Amino acid sequence: MDDVKASILSAIGNTPMVRLNRTGCRNIEIYVKLEYYNPSFSIKDRIAIGMIEDAERKGIINKGDTVIEKTSGNTGTGLAIACAVKGYHFVTVMSAGNSMEKAQMLKALGAEVVLVPQQPGEDTDTVSRKDNEAVERKTDELTEKLQAYRPNQYINPVNYLVHEYTTGSEIIKQTDGNIDAFVAYIGTGGTFVGISSALKKFRKDIKCYPVEPESAQFLAGKPVITTRHKIQGGGHAVKPPYWDESLVDGYLSVTDDEAINVARYLAAKEGLFTGYSGGANVAAAMKLDDSMKRGSIVVTILPDTGLKYLSSDLYKFDD
Structure with missing residues (x-):
C-alpha cells in the first residue's frame, strides 16, 4: 500500500519535467516543469x-x-x-x-x-x-x-518559501544541477523569488529572468503603456512585497500574441496543453537563444492547464 496517498493533498508536488523538442532554438535547450500535474491542475x-x-x-x-x-x-x-x-x-x-x-x-x-x-x-x-x-x-x-482568515498570497512569505524548498529543490534534482537559466512570469512573485532563491543558493552563476507583459514592464523600470493584457494572473504593474532585486539577472517581456502563439505551439507540436502564462514563459525563454552558449539549459514553468481557458481567446480558432 506504499503507493496509496493518505489524501489528495499528498499528491501535490514532485511534478515531471519535459524537454521541448521543436522550438527551433539553436543554442538552448528548454525544459518545462509541468505544474498542471498537481491536483487542481496548477502550481x-x-x-x-x-x-x-x-x-x-x-x-x-x-x-x-x-x-x-x-x-x-x-x-x-x-x-x-x-x-x-x-x-x-x-x-x-x-x-x-x-x-x-x-x-x-x-x-x-x-x-x-x-x-x-x-x-x-x-x-x-x-x-x-x-x-x-x-x-x-x-x-x-x-x-x-x-471574520474570515485570509492567507493573502500577495504578502504571505509561505508563498515564496514553499517554492524555494519544494519546486526549486525539485528542479535542481531533476536537472542534476545542470541548469544555466530560469525564466518565470511574475504574478505574486512567489514562484520566481522562491525558485530563484533555491537556484542561486545552489549555484550563483545560474541566470534568473522575470517575465512581464510587453505593455506593462513595471519591474523592469520601463513606462507602463497599459495593464490591459491577456496574460492572466499577473502584469498589474505592482511590485511584490517580498521582491528581491538581487535575484534578477535581466528582464524579459512578451506580447499577448507571443504568449498565445507559443501556448498553441506547445499544444499542437509538443502535446503540452497550458495557459497564457505557460505560453508567456516559453516565449520568453526562447528569446534567450541568441544570447546563450550552445547547449545551455533553460528551465521554465507551465503553471496550469489550457483546460481552464477554453472559453477565452487562447484556444479560439477560425474554422
Whole structure:
C-alpha cells in the first residue's frame, strides 16, 4: 500500500519535467516543469496547502472556520481542495475578467465564489490593474464582514518559501544541477523569488529572468503603456512585497500574441496543453537563444492547464 496517498493533498508536488523538442532554438535547450500535474491542475496547489498548514501550526484557524482569498482562480482552486479536505468553509473573490472555467471549477470544489464585475471601460478576458484593485477592495470588505482568515498570497512569505524548498529543490534534482537559466512570469512573485532563491543558493552563476507583459514592464523600470493584457494572473504593474532585486539577472517581456502563439505551439507540436502564462514563459525563454552558449539549459514553468481557458481567446480558432 506504499503507493496509496493518505489524501489528495499528498499528491501535490514532485511534478515531471519535459524537454521541448521543436522550438527551433539553436543554442538552448528548454525544459518545462509541468505544474498542471498537481491536483487542481496548477502550481498554486503548492502554496495553498503551505499557507493553510502554516496557519494551522500557528493556531490561527480551526475546523469549521472560514477562509477567504483574492485570486485569479488558480490559488483559489488549490485552497478549495485544501479546505474541502481539512474542513474549512472557503470563499474566493475574483474578477469577472478571468476565465469562467476557473469559477466553475471552484464551485464544483465546494467554494463560495464572489465575482467582482470588471471596471467601466476595461476589456473582457483581461484583468487590468483597476479590475485587480476592485477585487482587493471587495476581499477586504468580506474578510472583515465574515471574520474570515485570509492567507493573502500577495504578502504571505509561505508563498515564496514553499517554492524555494519544494519546486526549486525539485528542479535542481531533476536537472542534476545542470541548469544555466530560469525564466518565470511574475504574478505574486512567489514562484520566481522562491525558485530563484533555491537556484542561486545552489549555484550563483545560474541566470534568473522575470517575465512581464510587453505593455506593462513595471519591474523592469520601463513606462507602463497599459495593464490591459491577456496574460492572466499577473502584469498589474505592482511590485511584490517580498521582491528581491538581487535575484534578477535581466528582464524579459512578451506580447499577448507571443504568449498565445507559443501556448498553441506547445499544444499542437509538443502535446503540452497550458495557459497564457505557460505560453508567456516559453516565449520568453526562447528569446534567450541568441544570447546563450550552445547547449545551455533553460528551465521554465507551465503553471496550469489550457483546460481552464477554453472559453477565452487562447484556444479560439477560425474554422
